[in-house]
Amino acid sequence: MRRDTFLKSMAALAAAGAFPFSAHAAANVKMMIPANPGGGWDTTGRALGKALTEAKVADTVTYDNKGGAAGALGLAQFVNGSKGDPNALMVMGAVMLGGLITGKPPVSLSQATPIARMSSEYNVFVLPANSPFKTMKDVVDQLKKDPGSVKWGGGSRGSTEHIAAAMIAQKVGADPSKINYVAFRGGGEATAAILGGNVTVGGSGYSEFAEYIKAGKMKAIAVTSGKRLDGVNVPTLKEQGIDVEIGNWRGVYGAPGISAEQRKALTEMVLAALKTPAWAEAVKKNDWTPAVLTGDAFAKFVDDDFASLRATMVKSGMV
Numbered sequence: 001m002r003r004d005t006f007l008k009s010m011a012a013l014a015a016a017g018a019f020p021f022s023a024h025a026a027a028n029v030k031m032m033i034p035a036n037p038g039g040g041w042d043t044t045g046r047a048l049g050k051a052l053t054e055a056k057v058a059d060t061v062t063y064d065n066k067g068g069a070a071g072a073l074g075l076a077q078f079v080n081g082s083k084g085d086p087n088a089l090m091v092m093g094a095v096m097l098g099g100l101i102t103g104k105p106p107v108s109l110s111q112a113t114p115i116a117r118m119s120s121e122y123n124v125f126v127l128p129a130n131s132p133f134k135t136m137k138d139v140v141d142q143l144k145k146d147p148g149s150v151k152w153g154g155g156s157r158g159s160t161e162h163i164a165a166a167m168i169a170q171k172v173g174a175d176p177s178k179i180n181y182v183a184f185r186g187g188g189e190a191t192a193a194i195l196g197g198n199v200t201v202g203g204s205g206y207s208e209f210a211e212y213i214k215a216g217k218m219k220a221i222a223v224t225s226g227k228r229l230d231g232v233n234v235p236t237l238k239e240q241g242i243d244v245e246i247g248n249w250r251g252v253y254g255a256p257g258i259s260a261e262q263r264k265a266l267t268e269m270v271l272a273a274l275k276t277p278a279w280a281e282a283v284k285k286n287d288w289t290p291a292v293l294t295g296d297a298f299a300k301f302v303d304d305d306f307a308s309l310r311a312t313m314v315k316s317g318m319v
Contacts, residue, residue, distance in 0.1 A: 026059040027269065030082070032090040034074020036067035039155070039187025040121065040205045044250045045091040047282035048118070051273035058269065070099020070156030070183075076107045082255035086262040089115070089270075093250035097306045098158025101313055113254035113263055114299040116270045119288040120249040121205040122225040123161050124234060126218040128197040136221040136240050139201055140172050147178035153190050153199030157183045158318070160248040161203030163309065164224050166316035167244045168237065177317030194218060205248060206232060207286035229287065249291055249305075251298065267294050 029052055033045040042065065049061035066074035071092060082088040090112065100109060127133055133142070143150050147169060154161035162183070166176040182199055184190040187208045194202035194209075195217055202209070202218070206229060212218040220234040226245045228236060237244045254266045273279055274292060283290060293301055313319045 026057055027087040029058045029061045029269075030085065030088045031061055031063045032074055032078045032082070032088065033063055033065045034067065034071035034078070034090065034092065034096065035065065035187075037065055037188060038191070040208060040248070040250065041071070041091045041093070041095075042187070043207070043282075043286060044093075044119070047279060047286075048089075048091070048252065048270070048273055051276045051279040051282070052269060054276045054278040055269075055272040057272050068156070069103050069105065070158050071096035072099050072103050072105040072107070075100075075109065075112070076105060078253075079107045079111045079256055084257040085255045086258050086266065088255040089266070090253045091250065092253055094248050094305065094309070095155055095159040097302070097309050098160065098163055098313065099156050100158070101306070101310050101319055102158040109253070109302070111256045113256065113258055113266075114302060115252045115254050115263065115266050115294065116274075117249055117251035117291055117293040117298050117301065118270070118274060119283065120247050120291040121207065121286070121288050122223050122229060122247050123164060123203050124206040124209055124213075124220050124224075124232075125161075125164075125222045126194060126202045126209055126213065126220050128194055128199070128202075129217050129219065130197055131200070131219065133200070133221075134219070136235075136237070136242070139221070140168070140242070142200075143169060143174045144172060147174045148180045149200075150180060151198075151200045152179060152181045152203065153184065153193050153201070154181070154203040155184065155187070155190065157181070158309075158313070159183070160224070160246050163312060163316070163318070164203065164237075164244060164246050165201075166318055167246065167312065168242055170316055171242050171244055175317075205286075206234075207288070210287070232287070251293075251302075270294075 035041040052058035078090045152165045169176040213220045
């Protein structure tokens with residue numbers, strides 16, 4: 001067989017999917033992390049990147065941190081700079097939906113391509129070690145007296161901890177529109193503010209504060225889960241008479257304009273990564289709950305969650 005005929009035959013077989021997935025060249029993945037280093041999206045993106053290489057579906061993974069506006073700045077860069085790129089991924093989640101609702105940026109999440117939801121995590125509220133408050137009841141009592149005097153610190157406007165703070169105010173009879181919420185561009189900034197006593201209450205995923213809680217540098221006063229987290233001796237809001245439960249999920253999107261075949265290939269890559277020991281180790285270390293959802297089901301979930309969050313935020317006076 002002539003060489004050019006042979007190469008054409010190989011190309012045809014590859015296009016038809018006749019080769020197993022492992023026979024294709026592994027990708028050089030570009031990972032957009034729409035947050036500064038040190039937070040949940042950064043941890044998730046880098047854990048996924050490590051898992052992609054361990055699964056041998058990616059040769060390399062490069063990371064681009066672009067924080068601000070609850071991920072909207074990173075989303076804009078991703079949408080405008082990655083069109084048609086079959087190897088581009090962007091970390092996102094519930095926080096981005098909240099930010100898009102409050103910020104109304106010029107780009108839309110619908111311009112990118114839904115790939116997969118990967119995990120979920122509940123928030124914990126903490127006090128600085130030197131706080132005069134000791135419990136969530138202390139915080140609530142002050143909130144009822146003067147909502148603006150309680151300074152809540154956490155992720156960007158519209159984050160799950162921001163929404164939870166407004167929901168807490170609403171449930172205890174305080175005015176949620178008077179919540180004094182300080183938004184930080186990344187988990188590192190929020191942590192520094194709490195450790196420095198610059199906010200009254202801090203909120204984030206439990207894993208981000210776990211080491212400081214264990215070291216006694218932060219005092220955990222409530223988690224936003226329906227029941228206590230496994231191995232975590234922190235009461236839920238519901239246990240304390242505050243009927244609030246809210247979770248924080250994280251997933252990945254592909255670039256705008258990729259084909260159905262490229263979307264399928266990216267989805268298979270992510271699913272392969274989620275089966276690796278590296279990902280399992282990250283899930284355990286960070287107290288994540290596996291919550292895998294792909295395809296049209298994931299796209300519908302995002303649309304439904306967006307509508308639900310918006311309704312809650314409107315009711316709480318945040319929009």
